[in-house]
Amino acid sequence: MSSDNGPGDGGAEGPPPEQLALIRESVRGADVPRAKPRTWRGAALAKDRPVARVLVDKGVLHLDRYFDYAVPEELDADAQPGVRVRVRFGAGRHRVRDGRREGGGLIDGYLIERRDESDYAGPLAALAQVVSPEPVLGEELLGLARAVADRYAGSLADVLQLAVPPRSARAEKRASPQPLPAPPAPDAGTWARYEHGPAFLDALASGGSPRAAWNALPGPEWSEEIARAVAATLTSGRGALVVVPDGRTAARVDAALTGLLGKGRHALLTADAGPEKRYAQWLAVRRGSVRAVVGTRAAMFAPVRDLGLVAVWDDGDDSHSEQHAPQPHARDVLLLRASLDKCAFLVGSWSCTVEAAQLVESGWARPLTAGREQVRRAAPLVRTVGDTDLARDEAARAARLPSLAWQAVREGLRTGPVLVQVPRRGYVPRLACAQCRAPARCAHCAGPLQAQDAGALRCEWCGREEHSWHCPECGGFRLRAQVVGARRTAEELGRAFPAVPVRTSGREHVLDTVPAAPALVVSTPGAEPVAEGGYAAALLLDGWAMLGRPDLRSGEDALRRWIGAAALVRPQSDGGTVVVVAEPTLRPVQALVRWDPVGFAVRELAERSELGFPPVSRMAAVSGTAEAVAEFLAAVESPPDAEVLGPVPLPPTLPGRPRRPGAPPPGEQWERALIRVPPGSGSALAAALKTAQAARMARGSGEPVRVRIDPPDIG
Structure with a gap:
């Protein structure tokens, strides 16, 4: 069945130890005797190129190679490169049918090429089925998928699962339209x-x-x-x-x-x-x-x-x-x-x-x-409200919006809709004691309390309602909002402007567009609807919530989200105004005021170059239990210029919250190590990590280790 293994080998448990040497030699290109294909079933074979090289749809690294199968005569016409096939694979299930042995269960795969001979000298299993004669995997797509797998230390089968959509028989039977001639060149x-x-x-x-x-x-x-x-x-x-x-x-x-x-x-x-x-x-x-x-x-x-x-x-x-x-x-x-x-x-x-x-x-x-x-002609006017301004502002102490923001809202509503960007969804996502500022936590599991709606407290972790909260630090019974959500903001603005409609846009319900009529549109970042003719004004609230994240990209992400909202506002010549509630001296805020995201990115790049942070360097994250991470790092043959940072403990996955990729399962404590290499060594690092992970999987190591190249957050 395989150019490296015989039929019945190489299942989910990996090849037997005695075959690992042969696998390694074949990967290195060692000379392996070629042989005409024979099958367990003794079926009549295709006369021309009777060997099919198949990529099986198993996204495990130690099986990330091609396997040889014999092409039965009845499948000769349809078994062409690029088609989907089904083959028998794995050592777990063998059966005897009509006196002939059949090995493994059926699994999907792609036919990569047809050959005259096989590198494997033993008998080959035959292709079980051509799922469809439609060639869905061309040479260019295969080459791209292989390049992506190598760059990210992954398997080719996993990449193809992302690249080729699931089959629909009715769609394949439907004729595609004839291509249209090239259009004329557009004007600028x-x-x-x-x-x-x-x-x-x-x-x-x-x-x-x-x-x-x-x-x-x-x-x-x-x-x-x-x-x-x-x-x-x-x-x-x-x-x-x-x-x-x-x-x-x-x-x-x-x-x-x-x-x-x-x-x-x-x-x-x-x-x-x-x-x-x-x-x-x-x-x-x-x-x-x-x-x-x-x-x-x-x-x-x-x-x-x-x-x-x-x-x-x-x-x-x-x-x-x-x-x-x-x-x-x-x-x-x-x-x-x-x-x-x-x-x-x-x-x-x-x-x-x-x-x-x-x-x-x-x-x-x-x-x-x-x-x-x-x-300058295209951008709106951007104004800032910092901590010093808030401290002197009576309106800001009584409510969350400073006087400048109220003024911008009132003036904007005279001519069109006003956008209000809030970093958090919900009502009051974070609460604290009004007297001592201690975070409000659940008496049962110590999870953070949040207000889903006015007057109701619920634990974010265990979901229990809290009806008689009091502060364990000072005994106080009053709460204040640490972070106010989009729904609470919409409620406050609705009371302040009772004659103006208030619309919300967030994860539960995202608006696409809003009319040009005066209205308040409260949105979380990324969910801002487009206003016909542009917004008259925009408020960017709680800037500290986005800038305060302990992440390398916090400033870059905050500026991107602010500019994404401000770009929907009318130009300054048409009265467009943006008010951002954040400290004016911070670099992302200054870049927004000057509308200079390129200058900000260039300065960030220079700083990361000095510190050796991505994207100047290439980085990989390795996460798992402390023992598994230590064992894996010891087995990796990293490039000589590689540097290991950590490992450090990972935040636990909270009960009831979705598990992030690379995060520990609920109730487990994981660690994460970062491996950093300078420019030019990224490919060598990815290859070393892939080799170590494949060897670990082939041995059947129990503790999982997650490897991610270029993690988006390095904290």
Whole structure:
């Protein structure tokens, strides 16, 4: 069955110890005798290339290789490279049928190639079934998946689970539309506002492959600008791929592409479409009927033919980071595609990530920005309220909003809607004693108490209600809010402005758009709806809650969320005003006031270069029990320039809360170590970690160890 193992070996428990040496030699390319295939069943084989090399769908590292199977004569026509197949695999289940031995249970896989001979000298098991004659795994997609697996120390099977959507038989039977001719080159449109915008479009239309880090001007024009970049790429006869953070954003780009190019020229790949429709769209892309794709994270693997442009919008959004193994980031996958396919690359956002700044700093990409005068014309006026102002403000002591914020709301409501951004959802997510400021905790489990609605206290951990709370420190009975949620803020604003409608947008219910009529729109970060004609004003409350997170990216993330909300406000010339409640002297606040996210990212990059932090260095996180982490680190043959930081204890997973990737199971104490290497050693570190993890799995070590390359949070 395998080029390394015989049939019945290599199941979930791994190959027997006596075969490990042979496996290692075959991986190194040692000379192994080739043989004509024989099968357990003795079935008639295909006359031409009777050996099928198969990737089995088992995402474990010690089985991350191809296995050889014999091709029965009756499956010869359908068993072509790229199709889905089913094979018998594993040592756990053997049976005898009609006097012939059949080994292992049925498992899905992909047929990678057909060969004349096998490296394995023993008898081969035959392909059990060709699931579908549709070739879904082409050479380009296979090469990309292998590159992603190597970069993230993962298995090829895990990457393909992310790259190839589940099959729908009805979608496969449906004929894809005929491809449309290339559209004419679009005019520059609002790209003319950028210093090199028209030249960027001209390069795409002429078949060039420019690489740019785009700092988009505030306002709604960004979606049309992406659509024009896609149209220019299609003009050259090539394909384009755009990856955005969520379905709402994808819908805006979809509408812009439809308005510019008409229907039938692009595919929308999002989870909202449903499995069958999404698979049909994916097939249309793979068959070449559609040359442009816009979609969310999973679309980063879309098999666009003759790829000419890959673009990612708002690459700092957490949604771009895949939560399933090996947890790739959409930006990095598109960077790999740009290198493998030698196509154009565009990373764009109203803000600017440190990774985008590094691409420009290294010379790999060019900046695509507007001049300062153009930025001033497009951006709203930003004003700040700091701790000193709050201390002197009677209104701020009596309520949460300072006088400047009340004034901005009143003036904004005269001409349109006002946006209020609150860092926390819910009513009162955090409470404390009003007298001594001690956190309010549950008497049963010591979990934090929160107010789901007015007057009701509930434990965030165990869910029990608390009806007679008193402070164990000072005996007080009064509570105050440490952090006020979106619903409580909406309630307070509704009382202050009784004649104005109040709308909320958050995780439970996210609004897409709001009309231009005066209204208060209370939203959590990332859920801000788009207002027709733009918001008249915006309040960014509790800035300390975002800046106070103990994370390397807290300042960068806070600035990105603030700018994402402020970009929805009208320009200063139309009266647009933004009030941010945060200390004015802090660097992210100053960058917002000056509307200079690029300058902030460049300074962050310089500091991280001095300290050796990502993205300048490559880093991996290893987490598990203390014994498992120590054993794993001892087995890793890290590059000579690798540095181990830690291990340190991980915060426990709270009861009733979802478990984060890499976090310990509830009730267990884990540790995490960070391994850091300088530029140029990232591939060697990933290979060493993958080898150590594969050996650990092959031995059947009981304690789990989680490995993640480039963790988004290093705390």
